[in-house]
Amino acid sequence: MDRQSFCLVSKKKKKNIVFESEVDKIYLDAPPKIAIIDHEKKRTFVLRKDGLPDAVVWNPWDKRSKTIQDFGDEEYKQMLCVEPAAVEKPITLKPGEEWKGRLELSAVPSSYYSGQLDPDKVLHG
Ligand SMILES: O=P(O)(O)OC[C@H]1O[C@@H](O)[C@H](O)[C@@H](O)[C@@H]1O
Numbered sequence: 676m677d678r679q680s681f682c683l684v685s686k687k688k689k690k691n692i693v694f695e696s697e698v699d700k701i702y703l704d705a706p707p708k709i710a711i712i713d714h715e716k717k718r719t720f721v722l723r724k725d726g727l728p729d730a731v732v733w734n735p736w737d738k739r740s741k742t743i744q745d746f747g748d749e750e751y752k753q754m755l756c757v758e759p760a761a762v763e764k765p766i767t768l769k770p771g772e773e774w775k776g777r778l779e780l781s782a783v784p785s786s787y788y789s790g791q792l793d794p795d796k797v798l799h800g
Pocket residue numbers: 699731732733756758
């Protein structure tokens with residue numbers, strides 16, 4: 676396999692990202708609910724985030740994988756990192772202050788790509 680195709684879907688946008696080389700991108704003000712559709716394996720993950728406005732999408736691809744000690748040389752073929760973050764406006768706490776952020780990741784039993792799932796149903800509710 677020399678490319679991976681995932682589709683990131685939110686209520687507002689559908690963004691097809693094909694991975695053919697290293698990706699390390701910050702999406703500012705990313706939607707609170709994002710569906711990650713794995714076309715090849717025909718499965719869908721739904722990510723919900725709260726308190727973290729941005730999102731990072733990362734895959735080190737082949738060359739960079741080899742430079743990461745705790746990452747197998749071929750593991751980039753089986754992974755996609757989509758991580759909620761606060762990049763544009765970092766969260767700074769004073770002593771005694773509290774902050775809460777939440778990330779929920781669920782595997783959806785059937786794939787939107789296979790036509791069995793309505794993307795609106797995945798992203799609502
Ligand atoms: O090597 P670490 O600290 O585990 O980070 C791995 C990667 O984590 C990702 O979240 C970052 O976007 C990448 O820039 C980084 O290389």
